[in-house]
Amino acid sequence: FKRLARGIQTVGDSVKGECGKGFMLDEKYGYVHSCPTNLGTGMRASVHIDLPGWTKESVDKLKARCEELALQPRGTRGESGGQTGHTYDISNKHRLGYSEVQLVQTMIDGVNKLYEEDLALQKKHGI
Numbered sequence: 001f002k003r004l005a006r007g008i009q010t011v012g013d014s015v016k017g018e019c020g021k022g023f024m025l026d027e028k029y030g031y032v033h034s035c036p037t038n039l040g041t042g043m044r045a046s047v048h049i050d051l052p053g054w055t056k057e058s059v060d061k062l063k064a065r066c067e068e069l070a071l072q073p074r075g076t077r078g079e080s081g082g083q084t085g086h087t088y089d090i091s092n093k094h095r096l097g098y099s100e101v102q103l104v105q106t107m108i109d110g111v112n113k114l115y116e117e118d119l120a121l122q123k124k125h126g127i
Contacts, residue, residue, distance in 0.1 A: 001101050045107040046091035048076055051114060053121025055086035069110035070094060101118045
């Protein structure tokens, strides 16, 4: 998490150095974004991961499992872009009421679990 925080700070410093303006930060609501689902910490941590076992098992079952893990699966083309192949954009589902550390850790733990399960599903389906 410290590495991620340093990276975000570096980007913020670069933006401020380039145009003289920083990111909008409200003391109560966090960073102000154009998407209201990102109010709060504004933290949406995500990774792209290949899950061929889950794809073979069922995308609906993957969605249900992600719900249990407080994750949100998307296709690699964004929220409304749909699913192609077996690569998914997996992110933390929650945005409000949790710290950045909690949100990133939820995503990391959940993706690691999905990967473990995917390996077992690959064996099950002979992939």
